[in-house]
Amino acid sequence: MPSVEILSRVQFAFTIAFHYIYPPLSIGLGVCLVIMEGLYLKTGSAIYQEITRFWIRIFALIFGIGVATGIVMEFEFGTNWATYSHYVGDIFGSALAAEGIFAFALESGFLGVLLFGWNRVSKGVHFFATIMVALGSIFSALWIVIANSWQQTPTGYRIEGEGMQARAVVTNFWEMVFNPSSIDRFSHVIIGSFLAGSFLVMSVAAWYILHRQFTKHAQAMFRVGLRVAVVAALLQLFTGHRSAHYVSKYQPAKLAAMEGHFDSLAVADMYLLGWVDQEKQQTSGIKIPGGLSFLTHGSFKTPVQGLRATPEADRPTAVNFVFQTYHIMVGIGMFLIALTLLAAFLLWKKKLFDQRWLMMIFVGAVLLPQIANQVGWYTAEVGRQPWVVYGLLRTSDALSKTVTANQVMFSLVLFTLVYVLLFMLFLFLLHRKIQHGPDVTQNEEEVSDLYSKRNINPIH
């Protein structure tokens, strides 16, 4: 039987990775919903109302699973990581409580209005509820990323007590909230979420366009998704750079692992593709010589601190894993910029919806932001090891003392079974909803036009 530490880490990684499929989708969809419903209020077009209703139904499905799997995360800190809970309660606890009171209450309260309120409240109040739900999901990400960022770059605290009784105590709340990495990491996570949501909208729209179903609706959806995606993809380049910058400053060992840079102090290369041989402590692949030096210091000649500068016990061991996940994320990010710019250009030329090959790419592209979000998170968390709170508390010291390997094995098996079932149900229901499509109340005029090669603007 593996140790309690390994089992608890696997369970946490599994439950958080599964959970992390859903909130980014909710956040991104929330923004798309606000735009769709805003356009409905502005134009009064039935198409916008129908696509808003359609996406609200999908939003509810995603949101429901996000909440259910999120509660697991909250309580897992106490069940599996009791020492950690005691150590960071002052900080992590307050962020979590703030998340509950400011974010969850907002989104869950107004979700009821969003779903069931169409006939009970005015259009304006319904739109307000949509904005509140979208804002709630963003606030939720804000607080949880603040808490996680404090684990990466702790500030505004002091340590009280010793040994197993030690704990971090807040000395300055705002320093704790605005720790050096929270803004960069929050913006990076949020924009990644906008990409996840907008690509889901575009994927479904592209599928309808390819199948010549709900074409007017699909084109309207696609435009909304593309607007969000093109802005987000470009912004992500900026926030990504900012995030790498904080890592270079505060977590040099993580940065070194991201580029497989071992020498204690040398000019560092940047890889486009590569492989880390951890035994020989060597990295090979296609590289830009001095690239990492340039990115961190603005000069190709300045040395960068490598992994060997950090004692072996204090640096990440899964170097190749961090290297690969980081490079997959960057690669996908670059591809998404190219893809969205191309689509925006074709939309401007009014040729977008005729490009069947591009629509096929968009159907599948829904997976790309998901993968990028996941591997980006792995980079951040695995790169932080062996620390759970960077430089302060080791992951191996953070466990619950009374929990046994048998108990964790039991819960791990239980969660695996339940989550596999949940994921299959999710795909099944999502598929059914997409098949069903928006409820079209008006007769689609000029149906023949929809089949023509000519691109017509369906709305006005």
Place this chain on the structure above:
Amino acid sequence: MATFLSLDLATWWFLVIGGLITGYGVLDGFDLGAGALHLFFNKEESRRTALNAIGPVWDGNEVWLVIAGGALFAGFPLVYGVILSTFYIPFMLFLVALIFRAISIEFRSKEPMRWWRKLWDISYMASSTFITLLLGLILGNLIQGLPFNEKHEFTGTLLTFFNPYAILIAVTTLSLFMMHGAIYLTMKTENRLYAKLTVLVNNCSKFFILCFIMTSMATLIYIPHMTQEFKRYPVLFALPLAAVLTVLNLKRNIDSRKYFTAFVFSSITTAILLILFAIGLFPNIIISSTNPAWNISIYQAAASETSLRIMLIIAAIGTPLVLAYTLFVFWTFRGKVKLNEMSY
């Protein structure tokens, strides 16, 4: 420790968390109870009506649990870790049941197949019942105290939790929530379902009163530390008296079919029972049955003063907001349930 309005911050947090747990009990209590009664309704339309009666509010109700959990984490981090890791298996089952309940409500009416709906109906009832029983079981063990050593480490096993008193509390919790849920449903339904519910409410209230009497007796006889504070401050005896009067009023209102008033009284009952529990515990949060010296008091468990003060400000800003949304949503969806195309 610093004080605010002549109460120290740790006591304030004890009150805040108690308030949040009470809010959770009153709010999620009725939708859990409605879930536990779900299979008593036979017709498809009745089941959909019952489900849509809680439809727009259950998720918001559950948020009180999330906030209470966060507040316990923030206010008393030591206790958060001790309680959750001690009740490891019960909490894991609780979380899985919460997932099943959420997806049962969400997924049930998404497909028309009879087997599909029946499956989720059973899952909805089973998970609601199971969650309520687990909450009661955990509460019962916390009232009674558990074997903890001087390092606050639990020395019992899974079987330790299944003792007669804790099981009695679990059943009492179920009876309370079922009655509370049945009363809520009577306010939201009409015609035949309403007629059926009036009978159900009556039976549930009898079941609850029986459990209430048994729990009161068992607590008086077997749990001496719960009554110590009352002996010290006899004025506190007003509370158990109030509890009895509330329950009597509750029954009277049910008999005369004043369900809104009955709902208010069943909410007050939930609150008073939790307040009695809080008074019995104070100033401890965790009772060690091995040695009273190893209890964990709120002062040992409290987070730093800075943190408690900041969190109190957050709570002061946040609580009115949460209450405002809650009232807004309940007001929006007031009145009897009408099914339409957006319903569950």
